[in-house]
Each structure stands twice: as C-alpha cells, then as structure tokens.
Amino acid sequence: MSVRQCKKEVTHREYLGWQAHFLQELGIPDRADFYAMQIATEVRRGYVKKPSSVALSHFRLKFEGIDEPKKTKPRDVEAETAIARSRWFGMMTKPVKRS
Numbered sequence: 001m002s003v004r005q006c007k008k009e010v011t012h013r014e015y016l017g018w019q020a021h022f023l024q025e026l027g028i029p030d031r032a033d034f035y036a037m038q039i040a041t042e043v044r045r046g047y048v049k050k051p052s053s054v055a056l057s058h059f060r061l062k063f064e065g066i067d068e069p070k071k072t073k074p075r076d077v078e079a080e081t082a083i084a085r086s087r088w089f090g091m092m093t094k095p096v097k098r099s
Contacts, residue, residue, distance in 0.1 A: 037059040044058075
C-alpha cells in the first residue's frame with residue numbers, strides 16, 4: 001500500500017491506535033526473538049568459564065520507555081483538595097467592599 005493510498009483509507013485516530021499497538025508490542029519478544037536469544041545464549045556459554053552464569057535474559061533487547069512504565073510522583077490529596085477549594089471559593093464568593 002502506498003503512502004498516498006494509506007492516507008486516504010486510514011483515519012488519524014486509526015493511525016494513532018496503530019502506532020500505540022506497535023509501541024506496546026515492541027517490548028514483547030515473539031517466538032523468533034526467543035530463538036535468537038537462545039542461540040546467542042548458547043554461543044556465549046561456549047566462550048565463558050562459568051556457562052551457568054549466562055542467562056537468556058541477558059540477551060533481551062530493552063527499548064527506552066517501553067519495558068518499564070513511567071513512574072509518577074505520589075499525589076498529595078490533601079494539598080490538591082485545599083488548592084481546589086481555594087479556587088472554588090475564590091470564584092463563588094462575592095468580593096467584600098471595604099470602606
């Protein structure tokens with residue numbers, strides 16, 4: 001499918017979903033990836049003194065931002081509530097006239 005034909009047939013929302021799916025699948029090895037990791041593990045075991053120290057996980061490729069979810073800061077619910085209340089009361093109360 002050409003790029004021009006793809007642009008005509010695929011909506012932007014479908015494209016974004018497609019990209020999200022590919023990014024999610026990028027960090028998950030498939031059967032061929034596992035075979036390649038096993039072959040690399042066995043080749044490496046032939047060159048080291050302690051073959052049992054070589055693990056299959058040593059050959060798993062890691063992609064930035066995909067293998068580990070982003071860590072978020074813990075929320076301070078009380079502080080957020082106080083900020084929301086002060087904004088709400090600031091918008092809803094009448095200004096006081098001072099003489």
